[in-house]
Amino acid sequence: MTASLALYRLGTRLLEPFAPWLVSQRLKKGKENPERIGERFGATKVSRPDGAVIWMHGASVGESRLLLDMFAALRKRRPDLHAIVTTQTVTSAEMIAAWAPANVIHQVAPVDGPKAVETFISHWRPDAAVFAEGEIWPNMLETLQQRRIPAVLANARMTQKTLRGWNKRSGSARKLFAAFGFIGAADQATADGLGAALGRRIETVGNLKAQAVIEAPPSEKVAGFREATGGRSIVLAASTHPGEDEFAADAFTEVRMRKVGALMILVPRHPERGDSIVALLRERGLTTAQWSKDKAAPGAEVDVLVADTIGELLFWYACSDAVYLGGATIEGIGGHNPVEPNQLGKRVFTGPHGFNFAEMFNTLEPTGALVIGHTSQELSDYWLTELDAAQPTPVLGSHFADSRAPFERTLDAIAAMLPQAHPDA
Template sequence: MLQTIYRGLTEIGGPAIRLYLARRRAAGKEDPARAPERLGRASADRPPGRLAWFHAASVGESLSVLILINRLLERYPDLTVLVTTGTVTSADLMARRLPDRAIHQYVPVDRMPYVRRFLDHWRPDLALWIESEIWPNLLCEIGRRRIPAALVNARMSAGSFRNWSRVPGFIRPLLRTFGLCLAQTETEADRLRRLGARDVRCVGNLKFSAEPLPADPAALAGLREAFGGRPSWLMASSHPGEEAVAAGVHAALRDRLPGLLTVIVPRHPQRGGEVSRLLEERGLGRALRSAGDLPGPGHEVYVADTVGELGLFFRLAPVVCVGGSLVPIGGHNPVEPAQLGCAVIHGPYMTNFSEVAAQLRADHAAVTVQDADGLAREVGRLLTDDAERSRLATAAAAVADRNRRVVDAVLDALVPTLAAAGVAPCP
């Protein structure tokens, strides 16, 4: 019943959907040159042979799946991969990082004519969806066409579980589109089973297996020279409210740490100007990377509002606060700084990475703070205590390293799904 209502609303909502997309384009949230893709019109030909379709909502999901894509293409040399995402930032990252034999397209809006147009063109042999994206029309059409499908690195938060539990007749058939669900944690696996998912297994978090974020050597050398050995720390993937916290931390520490350089990497680079204005109001000298600036002696804060360069700053800043964790977003990936030798700090909101945060906490491999005062205290402590900073970084790197084989477990679990799609390794 609810599925019928949803489909009907999306069917009559075509004009509203086009208006919505137009407004997103005006706000810089859609790529005008590729707008037809959102309506299911492909901008590339389907290659011959078997095609595996990965759907990843945004940046975090798409980055986490790169290691799996690379390994699949190595193991199955006749396979091509299609990756869909829904954001401009993720599309830009995929353009830079996808390997040969992999194609990126924007996911079509979940309206049946767009969905069918997309699937008619691409004819995927299997569908691998990442984490927690539930698009009813897309999933129903995958099921109707009997495309083998798996939910990989699946997440099901407590809040989402409560909400979906209220509509069991709606969520159960959608989850049963997936013949296999590979959950990040046993808790999430249990929630998926209770909602009706089939063949649910816990294999760990694929983000542990991701390769360390890359960094352009020339850019790294230039930034290292510009940093000039100044004490520095990084607010990584920040959200509104966290930049003000970072500014307050800087103000609290600059007299104690002469030459202190605070680096802010906004989660959404288009907010660079907004962040710069906030810092100006606080009287802090700042440089903006999108303007081509490097931090100089007169700059106290460096705003790195560019796409795909976070790996640079993890290599430059010895102390990192994980963004999205000081405000109720749910936190971003602490494995990324851990892999690159950083001392990791995060706030109280880490529901998106609860299992990772728990492992780091159990090994005394990260510092949890509750507020701005706690963050200022810990950043100051770690920038002045070399031994503790090194111990924390080493412990975090060890947690990341011992979980790197998650991708092998995922690949092994996917073998029957790949076989059902007619995908087999070369003899």
């Protein structure tokens, strides 16, 4: 063990008794579920299922969705397989509750303290583990190595700043990442940076989020909503953050002046902001309806439907005529994944700060599947152009999903680490 890892382990061991206080502060801010605090320390009332169990860990909504897609594909190979999916955020927990396939148990991720991690792993006894993107927790990885539990780092995607940090601490990096029998990088920059830090070849499999095949919402449900709105033109502001709600509202004000009867559906990235967004929109003179309060199609008097619920974004993509995707208009977030609306045939307008999806954005923009703009005027012009098109140009997403081979390559690596299925499974 390197000196820095030894210090980390000692520090987390000494600080672990104070973890309940830290978690209580998060609880006061609405960042924890009061009924699930024990899970932060590895405690649970849920029993381990019989048979093979895989532990899948991701930070938030995007990673969670990817893990669920991967598990659904794994179950086609191994119907006996169970998954323990851990996440860090309240929103991702609610999403998994809404979307999880059979054989999935969700748990709040334990804090990375030696005792909490040991308690968690001793209870669930996973046969293999999958970590998504950049979730690197030293005590978790060290415990997996001590227990000889094989692990995969899927869709590894890291910023240049993070990669520089691992290069400066290459000894610790090599020790930690040795837990992963397979590392699949989402982009070449991550593969090169990790390869330099670890002294091993890292395979670039491509962004798995671009290769996961989504299931379109039922067409009759979409048609029913469109009919209930009276066939109004619908623009969508999806996965917005503070600052982007105002950006979309400004653009929509211009749209309303030129497209009488248009409706905006605004889907915040974090649904708990619904009430504050409604207040903001009303201050701007826009009439609103709130989907979490009354799941009914808005009447003609409603300008904006605030869709502040979990698990329905695909439905809103399908219902809309023109899409704005948040996360990249303001600095510091890094963008969100445009693949889902593209696969549903929708072009996407987004901002210039999509550094977490730079390679994907650079691939999509020349095809016309992605439009990058800076101002609300550009967004309103884009929305109006899409609404005025007699027959919008379909976007099928073939430019990024021509092959499922990289996705299958990752599944192969995971499946190879699992114990053989029982003949009767």
